[in-house]
Amino acid sequence: DAGITQSPRHKVTETGTPVTLRCHQTENHRYMYWYRQDPGHGLRLIHYSYGVKDTDKGEVSDGYSVSRSKTEDFLLTLESATSSQTSVYFCAIMGTGANVLTFGAGSRLTVL
């Protein structure tokens, strides 16, 4: 396995509550990504990081924030979850040289 884990794998929460998803890698890769996957929309980039404390927005960043205080961890936070944020969230890492993404197994979030 590529050494990327996501937690929690499943979460049900209520509208308005904060939620944090964690991505942990053991590969020491510089680039880390958060995507969401929804029917009819495919995978859409939320935020990505190109180093400790270096992050940038993707195409669907509204309502999400991220933090990367150390190389191995990339956190995705929903400050106040909404039903439209019900989705499957994937973390990915990019190895050096080939621009290839290795994905985690996903975190399924349901906001009631």
Place this chain on the structure above:
Amino acid sequence: TQLLEQSPQFLSIQEGENLTVYCNSSSVFSSLQWYRQEPGEGPVLLVTVVTGGEVKKLKRLTFQFGDARKDSSLHITAAQPGDTGLYLCAETSGSRLTFGEGTQLTVNP
């Protein structure tokens, strides 16, 4: 960010049949990747194509990159139930990847 169109969106076939799925854009791809995603898992890279006209084979899978680098196809010969999954194409632009919506393939025994 360029828009990637994949077709068909859904495909259901019988074991042993051949199939082709497509990925198209109105802009030139710098390079293109194909991923396969099985239920409950993240996508896994199948191949990267870079050069216009390039053809790559991976067992029963044949990947082709259009001469103008605006389209790509994935052909599966003698499909098997194990080929069932979501096939995604992705365009690489520096360190960011943009994905198409995917083709959901079901191969029935």
